[in-house]
Amino acid sequence: MMEIQNHESRRLLDAEYGEEETGVRSEQDEYLDKVKNGKLYLATFAAVLGPLSFGFVLGYSSPAIPELSTITDPRLQLDKEEASWFGSIVTIGAAIGGLLGGWMVDKIGRKLSLMLCSIPYIFGFTIIIAAQNIWMLYLGRVLTGLASGVTSLVVPLYISEMAHERVRGAMGSCVQLMVVTGIMGVYIAGMSLDWRWLAICCSIPPTLMMVFMCFMPETPRFLLSQGKQREAEEALRFLRGPDAPAEWECARIEDASDDQGGRFGMADLKDPGVYKPLGVGIMLMLFQQLTGINAIMFYAETIFEKAHFKNSDVATVVVAATQVVFTAVAALVMDRAGRKLLLIVSGVFMCLSTAAFGVYFKLSSETHGNSSGLCLVESPLAQNPAADLSWLALSSMGFFITGFSLGWGPIPWLVMSEIFPTRVKGFASSVCVLTNWGSAFIITKTFQNLMDLLTSAGTFWLFSGCCALNIVFTIIFVPETKGKTLEQIQARFKGTPEQLSYNRQT
Incomplete structure (x- = not known):
């Protein structure tokens, strides 16, 4: 038989x-x-509670830091440097989590890895809730960051290996959709809850994920x-x-x-079916961070203030809501438009908008006779331009966030989950996740130095150039995976007979 x-x-x-x-x-x-998708949607929902938790972790520092900076308890009060570490230490935990997740998915499977990553989420937020000093806050953030790193690797793999080719794009895009939904949710909740109650709310999604995943299958x-x-x-x-x-x-x-073949060995790195998709995955993650997304979000509050949005809390919710709406649009059209087209359109949007940002900085600084813009504190956005150019900054930010949400936000994670053979998914995905989190940390920490070296305008023109490069990279190297089985996608890199079928359908 x-x-x-x-x-x-x-x-x-x-x-x-x-x-x-x-x-x-x-x-x-x-x-x-003949396929009925109801239970596939249910399994996807259970899995994306992980990215929802991930979004809560990323967004938690925004409403919590202002409270912790002014809290009366001296043991918990954060100064400027401590607040910076409270926000950024998550990336260190996430980088470690990416490596750990790569080992876990191969050893214990996708389902159990997802269930176990709920534990550091819950423990991390519990430690934050019970914190008696700053080091407990840091430990809680590292643990939630560790869980976020595992989640960012495991959930895309779990969904891509469950979903069939007709809905895999939409289901895979739900990962980024739930991340930005979590960020928006914690921003909204932070407007009415203090930091401890907010941490309690953030611990609910990972608890639900652990329970729901008990009833879901392994891939x-x-x-x-x-x-x-x-x-x-x-x-x-x-x-x-x-x-x-x-x-x-x-x-x-x-x-x-x-x-x-069988299990992964280092000799497999000579196989074009391994090193080609690995190169594509690494570059997608690197280019995602080189778009300037962190710089745009860094300036978001000041840009809204110049556009007369005095309530910074409302401004951050507006930014997050924009991301949610257009990431949802991307999920809806992903299996019709295709990954490659959306990446190109997204890259064009971001290239033009970051170039416009550079023009805004240049014109604003010249208005004040300060073309150097060497210090972030004395940048044009911190001044009051005679000529009101805030419309340019505001529209540029809107176009950038729209473009990022349509393509370079969700698609690198989706493509990462589609292109690797089963035997190398753990190793290759961990390298991609480490690249993403590592480059995010480096770019965030060196952003001030870039501003000092290149000026504000020069920095954003550099990001614009990187966006232009990611368009070229997408056109030449990124395969279209819409409507293909995972086996057909992997055969395309390997150059097996199935590639003919792949190419004719593309």
């Missing part, structure tokens, strides 16, 4: 001849027409990589519904897994 299944799956996946390729597509479409691809065919078929029946023949998809995945 197994030989018959393997023979059938090989026939379906063989794209050497156009006639058989048509057979592949029609039979695959017939299979997908079929991981189960097959462990030789658990029966469990993989049961997982597929849960995810695809009773009408879809799970054995067909299971045989297809297993056949591709046999072609990919």
Whole structure:
């Protein structure tokens, strides 16, 4: 029986001849027409409670720092330097979490990794709630950062390995959507709750995730990589519904897994099916941080003040809401427009808007006879321009956030989860996550030095140049993964016969 299944799956996946390729597509479409997505959506919801928690962690420092800076208890009061570390120490924990997550997903699986990462979330916020000194606050932030790093790696993998090609883009985009929803949620909650009650609220999503994930399956691809065919078929029946023949998809995945080989070894780095997608993944993560997103968010409050938004809390909620709306738009169109087109459109938006930011800084500084702009404190935004140019800064920020949310926000994480063979996903994804968090930390910490060296205008023109480069990189190197199975995507890098089918469908 197994030989018959393997023979059938090989026939379906063989794209050497156009006639058989048509057979592949029609039979695959017939299979997908029988799929019911209800339980897939449920499993995705359970998983994205992790990114929601991640968003709460990222946004928590914004409402908490002003309170902790003025608190009457001297043991908890943060000075300027301590407040900076309270905000940024999360990235250190997240970088460690990315490495830990890469090991966990290969050793204990995607589901159990997700359940276990709830623990440092809950413990971290519990320590913050019970904090008696600054070091307890730091420890809580490191633990929640550690959980965030694991989450940012595991959840995209879990969703991409569960979802079929018709909805994988939308489901994968929900990761970034829930991150920005969490940030907006904590901003709104922070307007009425103090920092301890806010931490209590932030501990609710990871608790729910741990409970809900108990009832969700492990991914079929991981189960097959462990030789658990029966469990993989049961997982597929849960995810695809009773009408879809799970054995067909299971045989297809297993056949591709046999072609990919066994466990990862360093010699695999010579395989084009490994080093090519690894290079794409690393560069996507690096370019995401080189867009200037952290610089834009750094200036957001001041920009709104110049546009006469006196309430900075409302301003931050407006920025977060904009991210939520356009990330949701990206999720809705992801499987129609495709990843590559959205990345290019997003890059154009950001390239033009950061260039306009540079023009704003240049004109504002010249208005005051200060073209150097060497000190951030004395930058044009801190002054009161004779000519009101705040409209330029405000519109530039709006276009930038729109562009980032449509493409370079969600898509690098989505593509990372799609392009790696199962045997290297843990290692390759951890390298990508480490690149993202490491470059975020470096860019944030060196931003002031860039401002001193290049001036405000020069810094944003540098970001504009990086956005132009990411457009070129996308056009040349990033494959379109819309509507492709994970096996077809990986075959494209490896250059196997299935690549013909991939190229004809692209």
